[in-house]
Amino acid sequence: MQLEAALKQLYDFSEFRTGQREIISDLLKGHDVLGMLPTGTGKTLIYQMAAHLLKGRALVVSPLVSLMQDQVDQFKQAGFKRTVALNSFLTHDEKQAILKQIKDYQFVFVSPEIIQNPFIRSILLSVEWSLFVVDEAHCISQWGHEFRPFYLDLAGMKKEMGKPLCLALTATATPKVRTDILHHLDMNDAKIHVHSINRPNISIFVEYFEEYEQKFERAMKLVEKLKGPGIIYTNTRNAAEQLVMLLQEHGVNDVAYYHGGMDPDERLLVQKQFLQSQLNLIACTNAFGMGINKADIRFVIHFHTPSSIEGYIQEIGRAGRDSKQSVAILLYHPADLEIPFHFIDHELPDAAQIDYLFSDHMQKDHHTFSEKLQLAGLSETGYRFMEYHLNKNGLLNKSGISVDEKTAFKLRLKQKIEQRKAEKIKSLRMIETWVTDIDCKRKGLLNYFGENEFEQTDFCCSNCEAEISFFYGSHDQRNTFYEHWEEELKRLFRQEVYKQA
Amino acid sequence: MDICHVVILDVLHKVNGSRRSSGIYYILTGKKTSQSLSDSQWFGVEHYYAALKGLTYADFTEKIENLLNEKWVTSIEDQVYKVSRQGEQVLLIEKKKLSFLKNLNGLKYTSIESLCWHVLTLYVQALSNSLYGNLEYSPIVRDHRAVQKVKSIFPRSKTERKEKAESLYREMSQLLLNLDRLSVDVFVRKLSGYNRIGSTFEQIARETDISQRETILRFRSVLHAIIYNSVVKHQEFPVFHSLFCSFTDLPALTKSALRTYEMLNNGKTLQQIMELRNIKASTIEDHLVEFAREISEFSIHPFIDEEEIQEVKKFYNSTKENRLRPFKDAFPHLSYLQIRLVLAKEGGNYAAGSSA
Ligand SMILES: Nc1ncnc2c1ncn2[C@@H]1O[C@H](COP(=O)(O)OP(=O)(O)OP(=O)(O)O)[C@@H](O)[C@H]1O
Numbered sequence: 001m002q003l004e005a006a007l008k009q010l011y012d013f014s015e016f017r018t019g020q021r022e023i024i025s026d027l028l029k030g031h032d033v034l035g036m037l038p039t040g041t042g043k044t045l046i047y048q049m050a051a052h053l054l055k056g057r058a059l060v061v062s063p064l065v066s067l068m069q070d071q072v073d074q075f076k077q078a079g080f081k082r083t084v085a086l087n088s089f090l091t092h093d094e095k096q097a098i099l100k101q102i103k104d105y106q107f108v109f110v111s112p113e114i115i116q117n118p119f120i121r122s123i124l125l126s127v128e129w130s131l132f133v134v135d136e137a138h139c140i141s142q143w144g145h146e147f148r149p150f151y152l153d154l155a156g157m158k159k160e161m162g163k164p165l166c167l168a169l170t171a172t173a174t175p176k177v178r179t180d181i182l183h184h185l186d187m188n189d190a191k192i193h194v195h196s197i198n199r200p201n202i203s204i205f206v207e208y209f210e211e212y213e214q215k216f217e218r219a220m221k222l223v224e225k226l227k228g229p230g231i232i233y234t235n236t237r238n239a240a241e242q243l244v245m246l247l248q249e250h251g252v253n254d255v256a257y258y259h260g261g262m263d264p265d266e267r268l269l270v271q272k273q274f275l276q277s278q279l280n281l282i283a284c285t286n287a288f289g290m291g292i293n294k295a296d297i298r299f300v301i302h303f304h305t306p307s308s309i310e311g312y313i314q315e316i317g318r319a320g321r322d323s324k325q326s327v328a329i330l331l332y333h334p335a336d337l338e339i340p341f342h343f344i345d346h347e348l349p350d351a352a353q354i355d356y357l358f359s360d361h362m363q364k365d366h367h368t369f370s371e372k373l374q375l376a377g378l379s380e381t382g383y384r385f386m387e388y389h390l391n392k393n394g395l396l397n398k399s400g401i402s403v404d405e406k407t408a409f410k411l412r413l414k415q416k417i418e419q420r421k422a423e424k425i426k427s428l429r430m431i432e433t434w435v436t437d438i439d440c441k442r443k444g445l446l447n448y449f450g451e452n453e454f455e456q457t458d459f460c461c462s463n464c465e466a467e468i469s470f471f472y473g474s475h476d477q478r479n480t481f482y483e484h485w486e487e488e489l490k491r492l493f494r495q496e497v498y499k500q501a
Numbered sequence: 502m503d504i505c506h507v508v509i510l511d512v513l514h515k516v517n518g519s520r521r522s523s524g525i526y527y528i529l530t531g532k533k534t535s536q537s538l539s540d541s542q543w544f545g546v547e548h549y550y551a552a553l554k555g556l557t558y559a560d561f562t563e564k565i566e567n568l569l570n571e572k573w574v575t576s577i578e579d580q581v582y583k584v585s586r587q588g589e590q591v592l593l594i595e596k597k598k599l600s601f602l603k604n605l606n607g608l609k610y611t612s613i614e615s616l617c618w619h620v621l622t623l624y625v626q627a628l629s630n631s632l633y634g635n636l637e638y639s640p641i642v643r644d645h646r647a648v649q650k651v652k653s654i655f656p657r658s659k660t661e662r663k664e665k666a667e668s669l670y671r672e673m674s675q676l677l678l679n680l681d682r683l684s685v686d687v688f689v690r691k692l693s694g695y696n697r698i699g700s701t702f703e704q705i706a707r708e709t710d711i712s713q714r715e716t717i718l719r720f721r722s723v724l725h726a727i728i729y730n731s732v733v734k735h736q737e738f739p740v741f742h743s744l745f746c747s748f749t750d751l752p753a754l755t756k757s758a759l760r761t762y763e764m765l766n767n768g769k770t771l772q773q774i775m776e777l778r779n780i781k782a783s784t785i786e787d788h789l790v791e792f793a794r795e796i797s798e799f800s801i802h803p804f805i806d807e808e809e810i811q812e813v814k815k816f817y818n819s820t821k822e823n824r825l826r827p828f829k830d831a832f833p834h835l836s837y838l839q840i841r842l843v844l845a846k847e848g849g850n851y852a853a854g855s856s857a
């Protein structure tokens with residue numbers, strides 16, 4: 001009962017959501033925990049509260065470098081002011097300033113890559129930690145959809161930290177991935193809390209199109225009819241921009257696109273506008289996915305089929321985080337998966353890039369492999385992959401390699417790459433099968449995660465004859481009443497009492 | 502008419518065939534070489550420095566093609582253009598419509614404008630929200646330096662916040678009332694505060710029906726005017742001054758040059774600096790030219806006699822020559838560095854005089 005009181009006091013929530021209470025209580029008893037809870041249930045609250053009640057410091061590993069600062073903002077807004085993020089976006093001076101005061105923080109978010117830096121690591125290790133949190137823990141497994149090689153070294157970090165309490169969290173781990181998490185994090189005695197990935201308040205629709213162009217018409221119609229706010233996911237930046245242009249041409253103005261190629265200042269504005277409901281719709285790539293938390297998103301449209309079932313679940317998981325009824329609609333065209341198939345070939349380093357990195361010409365210039373990597377023209381994933389393997393083999397800060405070593409290393413790399421590619425292709429095949437299947441959509445998703453039973457829900461899916469019109473409605477128009485600059489200045493600085501809409 | 506055309510035309514006009522178009526491209530996109538830095542001053546186009554940041558070279562040449570097609574410029578040599586009579590007339594008319602362009606101060610402020618803007622917009626957002634009692638807003642600026650700055654000057658008490666809001670409101674309206682309406686409108690739409698997150702350039706461009714490039718230029722012209730006034734009229738604009746002074750007080754030098762400057766001030770010799778920092782003589786020379794241009798207290802007398810300075814100036818006045826080579830031919834005993842120092846030190850004045 002004490003826990004409920006703390007929940008009320010800290011957050012003003014009246015009850016725990018599925019799984020939260022049990023996990024917190026196990027942590028307080030001193031057990032490591034692997035928690036799998038559906039998207040949007042409140043995994044963040046678990047480690048916030050646990051660290052608070054343990055009166056200790058928590059190190060939180062998260063792969064979402066670009067969203068880390070948002071998480072920090074949200075912590076601060078929730079009253080946990082002593083929160084900070086350490087990642088590659090910071091300048092040298094900023095990092096120094098944070099590290100100097102590391103003792104004063106209660107929550108420190110880090111990327112798995114940054115704790116490889118010996119200096120940063122040594123500072124982190126100089127203070128005591130009560131909780132080691134691995135968020136989005138599926139990234140540790142190469143069978144997971146977002147494999148991040150540096151997650152594999154977290155067990156080492158944990159050990160050096162003196163084995164604090166360890167909490168691994170994810171929304172999307174298949175049984176195989178869960179085994180991997182426990183194994184790689186060295187969590188042999190952990191309590192395991194696995195809940196259904198099901199989000200009963202999200203209805204699932206899949207629609208099929210023969211002509212790619214028809215999807216645009218359909219998307220426009222849906223946006224016009226559905227009650228917002230909403231998100232449209234696309235596979236490419238271009239498609240996101242194109243959709244927004246079309247919508248604006250049709251007089252829909254409270255929309256914007258969001259993707260990794262934008263100016264960071266402008267991107268942040270778009271994100272905040274959306275979170276504040278100044279925008280009703282955002283069209284984006286999956287750069288706006290995992291971790292994004294806005295309570296009242298009513299619909300998620302997939303303009304293209306995503307490249308894995310896990311990714312799909314993460315993305316539709318942005319909807320209905322306030323537990324209200326919401327809808328996910330996927331617009332499928334057989335050519336959708338061509339782009340992700342193409343990505344697979346380009347994401348990981350190819351033979352030519354690897355040869356380049358180890359060519360004799362490159363050997364001569366005395367640069368370290370770490371420096372040469374920058375020149376090899378790799379994708380972000382490819383870069384991370386190479387960085388990890390070079391580091392693991394102690395090569396990252398060297399500039400040369402013997403002929404024998406080179407041959408063996410190159411061979412190993414190529415095997416790893418082939419293995420990864422095969423996995424990715426399998427993922428694509430799986431989602432393709434799911435999309436085209438005529439069985440209950442929800443059941444298909446649950447089966448994929450090894451679940452065989454679930455409660456029948458209302459408005460289940462397009463194959464259970466749910467009606468999309470149920471989700472129609474007009475969104476609450478939010479007036480941002482910008483009329484004239486002089487008025488707006490007065491309003492901003494509250495120079496007169498202003499009528500509020 | 503596309504604003505890029507006007508800007509390019511204006512610069513071509515001022516340069517008057519003394520530079521290739523690539524040199525003009527570097528000025529307009531704000532390339533940090535001593536050549537484009539001193540050129541922009543030399544030709545009196547320093548306000549346009551970095552005006553078209555981000556423009557690709559292909560786009561730039563296309564714009565020049567357009568100007569040629571309109572017969573507003575003529576090509577006098579490969580890649581060298583002069584503005585035609587017809588072009589001059591067009592320019593005159595267009596510039597009247599775009600009076601905000603004169604408020605740009607690119608050479609002076611490109612290096613600090615984004616930091617200044619971050620401080621201003623975050624300060625306004627924080628202040629506005631606190632005035633309405635909303636302490637849980639989510640900051641729209643991530644830039645650590647700006648966050649620190651705002652934290653360090655943010656008024657602590659409610660009364661103080663009210664006072665600051667009133668003063669800032671007064672300063673802002675006073676300043677904005679003297680600028681053109683459209684630019685001011687763009688600027689205020691970009692601000693964030695209670696209940697409203699500022700708009701992106703793209704949104705503003707759509708809402709005000711002007712091109713994105715023009716939106717950005719109008720925004721920057723207002724920002725530059727604010728920074729400028731915070732310096733020269735700091736008594737009239739104390740809040741603006743308090744926001745920007747730690748950035749405007751620093752000379753606008755490249756990072757590397759700033760280090761050299763600090764070391765010089767700490768009593769190191771040029772030789773020592775070259776050794777300590779492992780940099781070449783030519784780099785140090787570029788730094789010296791930067792000092793001559795940016796720092797009014799920096800004297801070039803240790804490098805060249807007053808008499809010779811006067812000779813070089815005289816030569817410039819009689820020839821209106823803008824290239825280094827003829828100077829070198831006329832003064833074979835002077836080094837390129839010496840000539841460049843004089844031109845950098847005096848450049849602004851001369852160029853301004855020549856365009857009148
Ligand atoms: N017990 C609760 N009662 C009501 N709301 C809650 C409760 N716990 C958490 N929430 C809210 O649920 C929302 C989602 O939480 P959070 O972002 O932690 O989800 P998550 O499980 O990490 O999801 P994801 O896997 O998508 O990252 C937050 O807005 C949070 O305030």
Ligand SMILES: [Mg+2]
Pocket residue numbers: 043044291
């Ligand atoms: Mg989460």
Ligand SMILES: [Zn+2]
Pocket residue numbers: 440441442443460461462463464
């Ligand atoms: Zn169903």
